[in-house]
Amino acid sequence: MxxxxxxxxxxMEVWGGNNPVDSGVVMAGLDAWVxxxxxxxxxxxPSAGGDVYFVSSCATGRITRLLVxxxxxxxxxxxxxxxxxxxxxxxxxxxxxxxxxxxxxxRRFTELSQNGCFATAVVTTFFAPTNQVTFCNAGHPPPLxxxxxxxxxxxxxxxxxxxxxxxxxxxxxxSAEYCESDVKLGVGDLVxxxxxxxxxxxxxxxxxxxxxxxLEVARGIEVSDxxxxxxxxxxxIADLYKGNLTCDDITVLLFRPNGVGSTTPLLTRxxxxxxxxxxxxxxxxxxxxxxxxPDAHPANIGGALISPLNRLWSGKRK
Numbered sequence: 001m002x003x004x005x006x007x008x009x010x011x012m013e014v015w016g017g018n019n020p021v022d023s024g025v026v027m028a029g030l031d032a033w034v035x036x037x038x039x040x041x042x043x044x045x046p047s048a049g050g051d052v053y054f055v056s057s058c059a060t061g062r063i064t065r066l067l068v069x070x071x072x073x074x075x076x077x078x079x080x081x082x083x084x085x086x087x088x089x090x091x092x093x094x095x096x097x098x099x100x101x102x103x104x105x106x107r108r109f110t111e112l113s114q115n116g117c118f119a120t121a122v123v124t125t126f127f128a129p130t131n132q133v134t135f136c137n138a139g140h141p142p143p144l145x146x147x148x149x150x151x152x153x154x155x156x157x158x159x160x161x162x163x164x165x166x167x168x169x170x171x172x173x174x175s176a177e178y179c180e181s182d183v184k185l186g187v188g189d190l191v192x193x194x195x196x197x198x199x200x201x202x203x204x205x206x207x208x209x210x211x212x213x214x215l216e217v218a219r220g221i222e223v224s225d226x227x228x229x230x231x232x233x234x235x236x237i238a239d240l241y242k243g244n245l246t247c248d249d250i251t252v253l254l255f256r257p258n259g260v261g262s263t264t265p266l267l268t269r270x271x272x273x274x275x276x277x278x279x280x281x282x283x284x285x286x287x288x289x290x291x292x293x294p295d296a297h298p299a300n301i302g303g304a305l306i307s308p309l310n311r312l313w314s315g316k317r318k
Contacts (some may be wrong), residue, residue, distance in 0.1 A: 014093065030054060058294075061269075129307065130311065185257045198215070
């Protein structure tokens with residue numbers, strides 16, 4: 001599957017789906033690369049699989065949301081799920097806090113669970129003015145993070161004490177809660193989200209890699225050129241054992257801050273109310289989709305014009 005020209009995200013845009021892709025994505029403050037190869041039986045060419053990926057950019061270009069999900073099943077069910085995810089990405093495109101998006105998606109899957117449909121997912125929200133990433137994990141393999149000074153490790157959620165089920169896959173329990181963890185990224189840092197086809201690949205000894213084995217593979221690849229990190233990682237896994245990466249959907253999303261997140265042009269920020277108003281008007285038309293209201297956090301509402309307010313967003317919410 002040859003790489004395609006990079007996608008340049010516009011404000012209020014949602015990009016993604018569950019189709020094959022190998023492309024870069026450029027946003028305000030963030031560069032990303034997405035690889036998705038659905039599993040194909042026999043000689044069939046893959047068209048759409050059970051892995052879903054989405055990227056969205058808010059009205060001011062400061063909030064980027066990235067999602068990777070592994071949905072049970074294939075075909076029409078997953079296509080419908082991808083449509084629902086796209087609609088919710090649009091609805092919450094201007095939200096800085098991802099919890100309502102994650103909670104509503106869980107409720108949607110709970111409604112579908114009678115048909116055996118559920119999903120694991122990792123949802124990351126990048127706030128360009130502070131280079132901060134907030135992520136929620138719904139039973140999904142943890143993202144890998146590369147720190148320029150210390151190498152690869154995993155981004156693990158710090159779960160609070162709670163009597164309610166936490167961080168379950170979507171569709172298991174409608175009342176499940178989802179915690180947030182946040183990290184501040186620097187230029188040179190990388191984050192990789194992926195589906196379970198990677199840790200479920202086999203090492204040279206024939207045993208499953210697991211999270212530990214995947215981490216060791218990541219530590220052995222060159223990271224000086226981010227455009228080559230995903231291909232290098234996939235090749236290293238494929239070379240370990242015959243048949244690796246051929247028996248399941250494979251999706252990998254890599255992103256990094258590009259150092260220009262705090263320089264969103266003033267005109268872009270001033271025009272954000274017009275973009276939101278346009279989205280609200282569209283939502284009133286037949287088939288126009290949900291209304292893209294922003295949340296009321298001071299960093300979201302006021303930070304577009306008063307930069308110090310951006311520092312009020314810590315990512316961690318009670």
